[in-house]
Amino acid sequence: MPGTRSSALTDARLTTLHAWNLHTHTRNLRARIPDWRTTTTPDGTPLLTAEVAGPGAAHALRLFAADQENFPLTGRSPGDLRPVWDVDVPGRTALVWRSGGVWVELWHPDTVTDLPHPAPVPARPAVSSRPAGGRLSRASGRLPFGRRRTTRTP
Incomplete structure (x- = not known):
């Protein structure tokens, strides 16, 4: 039975790491799971x-x-x-599930901020669509924006 327990622990850890790595990679997230601890629940x-x-x-x-x-x-x-979410331990929030007879818990301290704050973006200067003289200039010579003359046949 100890070999089965060890195998179940390894399977649960590898499944979680695989899912986490795919998740963070596809969403370009930098949070990691650096260290695992193995304990037992009261039962x-x-x-x-x-x-x-x-x-x-x-x-x-x-x-x-x-x-x-x-x-x-x-x-x-x-x-x-x-x-499911577990907030029973003061000062931390955990995501807990059971897989293959093993409880798995990923958690973060409540002091962690939700999102890293991005650097402020400088305001763009206002740009007027009219030139300084108040008149619109003609389109460049390479753009076909002239008026076409049509001839009507009676």
């Missing part, structure tokens, strides 16, 4: 936990949770549960 079920770190960690985790149609985390094993 003895294995638990994988990892902090999402880097710029926009909260934003990346929220998008990851919303995009489970493209990056599914659970298989079809009995007892698998879809990802």
